[in-house]
Amino acid sequence: MTLLDAIRGRHVARHAHRLDEAEVDLLVDAWARAAEGAGFVRTVSTVTGPTVIAPRLVHVVLGPPAVLTVRLEPGQTVTDLRALARRLAPHLGARALRVEPLGVGDHARVTLLAADPLADPLPLSPGPGVLIGRGEDGRCLRVEPADLPHLAVQGATRSGKSRWLYSLLGQLAARRDVEVAGVDPSGLTLRPFVDTRHARRQVRGLADLARIEAVLAELVAEMDRRLAAMPARLDVLPLDVGTPLLAVVLEEWPATLRALDATDPKQGKRVRALVARLLAEGHKAGLRVVLVAQRAEATIVGGAERAQCEGRLSFRVDNAESLRLLHPDSDDLAADHATAPAGIALVGWPGRPTFRLRAPYVASYGEYVAAVTRTTLGFA
Numbered sequence: 001m002t003l004l005d006a007i008r009g010r011h012v013a014r015h016a017h018r019l020d021e022a023e024v025d026l027l028v029d030a031w032a033r034a035a036e037g038a039g040f041v042r043t044v045s046t047v048t049g050p051t052v053i054a055p056r057l058v059h060v061v062l063g064p065p066a067v068l069t070v071r072l073e074p075g076q077t078v079t080d081l082r083a084l085a086r087r088l089a090p091h092l093g094a095r096a097l098r099v100e101p102l103g104v105g106d107h108a109r110v111t112l113l114a115a116d117p118l119a120d121p122l123p124l125s126p127g128p129g130v131l132i133g134r135g136e137d138g139r140c141l142r143v144e145p146a147d148l149p150h151l152a153v154q155g156a157t158r159s160g161k162s163r164w165l166y167s168l169l170g171q172l173a174a175r176r177d178v179e180v181a182g183v184d185p186s187g188l189t190l191r192p193f194v195d196t197r198h199a200r201r202q203v204r205g206l207a208d209l210a211r212i213e214a215v216l217a218e219l220v221a222e223m224d225r226r227l228a229a230m231p232a233r234l235d236v237l238p239l240d241v242g243t244p245l246l247a248v249v250l251e252e253w254p255a256t257l258r259a260l261d262a263t264d265p266k267q268g269k270r271v272r273a274l275v276a277r278l279l280a281e282g283h284k285a286g287l288r289v290v291l292v293a294q295r296a297e298a299t300i301v302g303g304a305e306r307a308q309c310e311g312r313l314s315f316r317v318d319n320a321e322s323l324r325l326l327h328p329d330s331d332d333l334a335a336d337h338a339t340a341p342a343g344i345a346l347v348g349w350p351g352r353p354t355f356r357l358r359a360p361y362v363a364s365y366g367e368y369v370a371a372v373t374r375t376t377l378g379f380a
């Protein structure tokens with residue numbers, strides 16, 4: 001290397017360094033303004049009046065992706081910051097933010113993402129429990145079947161409700177300690193279970209409306225038997241192969257209710273009452289309802305029943321009111337969600353603020369059928 005090259009090299013390095021410094025300055029500045037704009041600040045009173053303090057950036061990696069380390073102000077939490085991510089992101093030049101706790105929760109790591117973190121399909125990978133989907137933070141929501149809440153699922157036609165249900169049922173079918181029951185007006189969702197041990201408390205199609213009431217009444221009777229047999233020292237029934245979790249799927253539930261109401265409104269009422277009992281008392285007896293509708297309106301799921309559904313998934317819905325019904329805290333997310341691609345849901349889950357989730361992708365109906373029959377036929 002000649003002396004000239006060496007000088008030039010040093011010059012380039014110094015130049016690049018200066019550019020980096022300028023970029024860091026821009027980010028620090030953008031962060032302060034974004035935090036102030038979103039109200040993510042601490043206000044202290046001083047002699048000259050209230051002063052606003054935005055949490056400081058203590059470290060910046062330019063990336064890409066750029067990663068900011070934020071020292072939170074007293075009283076601020078990582079959860080607060082996560083809730084504001086959508087408001088902050090555009091002002092940091094990002095499509096979305098990933099927010100993770102650091103230290104004891106007094107710092108946060110904020111990654112600036114250039115693309116929607118939910119853009120890629122999520123394969124149904126094996127792991128503990130059942131995979132419900134993946135959040136924007138990249139973490140998968142997995143739960144043991146016994147820890148599933150009652151679920152209300154809504155979404156416009158072709159928003160991904162059935163595919164998500166296929167993924168759930170395909171996984172549940174593989175479990176010896178789960179029985180899949182329910183009512184399916186088109187018959188397609190429960191058809192793979194025809195020759196399996198699950199079929200006895202399932203109704204496919206709307207040809208025999210009396211059987212719908214009979215099967216739901218049988219599920220309520222089973223619930224009552226379990227509640228009566230509950231050991232005195234327990235208030236939640238332990239589940240095993242002999243006492244499986246009963247997943248009661250009500251696919252396209254409004255279609256079933258319409259058929260019942262049109263034929264015999266009294267039967268419609270009785271069926272609603274049976275489902276209300278499953279929702280109110282089923283949880284401790286090992287029954288879970290999975291209610292699917294285009295809109296979770298009051299005529300489909302009354303307020304009391306909706307409140308029992310602690311798990312809520314809203315795929316794309318065409319009106320903000322339906323979204324508010326299941327996720328009262330979702331106003332920030334509503335506008336974006338109106339055009340969400342198939343397979344992306346807003347989720348309410350016990351103990352969490354509303355979050356976006358990518359549902360697992362079952363490539364085809366055939367794959368779903370294969371998943372159910374592969375694991376269940378042997379046990380029929």
Ligand SMILES: Nc1ncnc2c1ncn2[C@@H]1O[C@H](COP(=O)(O)OP(=O)(O)O)[C@@H](O)[C@H]1O
Pocket residue numbers: 121122155156157158159160161162163164315342343344358359360361362
């Ligand atoms: N998780 C997903 N990932 C990618 N594409 C999906 C996903 N879920 C659904 N889709 C696409 O959307 C289409 C409609 O989904 P479907 O579950 O039948 O909707 P719905 O039951 O809400 O009418 C599917 O055929 C598929 O092409």
Ligand SMILES: [Mg+2]
Pocket residue numbers: 161162
């Ligand atoms: Mg469907």
